[in-house]
Amino acid sequence: MCKTQRIESDSCCGFSPIFHPKPPIKMLTNQIQQAVRMMGAQARRNYGVTAVVMSKATDPIQQLFVNKLRDYANKSKSAGGKLVDASPEIERELKQELEKLAKAYGGDGGADMTAFPSFKFEEPKLGPINSSSS
Numbered sequence: 601m602c603k604t605q606r607i608e609s610d611s612c613c614g615f616s617p618i619f620h621p622k623p624p625i626k627m628l629t630n631q632i633q634q635a636v637r638m639m640g641a642q643a644r645r646n647y648g649v650t651a652v653v654m655s656k657a658t659d660p661i662q663q664l665f666v667n668k669l670r671d672y673a674n675k676s677k678s679a680g681g682k683l684v685d686a687s688p689e690i691e692r693e694l695k696q697e698l699e700k701l702a703k704a705y706g707g708d709g710g711a712d713m714t715a716f717p718s719f720k721f722e723e724p725k726l727g728p729i730n731s732s733s734s
Contacts, residue, residue: 675684683690699708707713 672684683694686694702708702713705713
């Protein structure tokens with residue numbers, strides 16, 4: 601009875617007239633309206649982004665760039681994780697640079713440089729406290 605009427609006294613459910621809760625139906629409709637507004641905004645944003653991505657390349661330079669990207673993607677898949685279109689000289693330089701890095705950071709002994717380092721801390725030996733000197 602007090603959920604739809606304005607409360608004139610505190611005796612109904614303990615709430616003052618100013619802080620009386622809204623009826624549950626009004627709260628539910630407000631939440632639904634807010635959710636619909638948010639979904640509409642997200643749909644507009646997603647549509648705007650996908651329209652640019654899904655559009656065909658009309659510029660010849662843009663089409664050439666897309667073709668080069670596709671060629672590079674195919675070559676990188678066939679290379680199997682190595683450098684794409686690398687000459688033996690470039691491979692040798694890469695190997696030398698990786699060896700330099702391994703020596704500089706302590707990986708020249710065949711250590712796994714991809715693993716997280718393990719730290720070992722030794723507890724210091726403490727002597728007895730001299731309490732007679734006070």
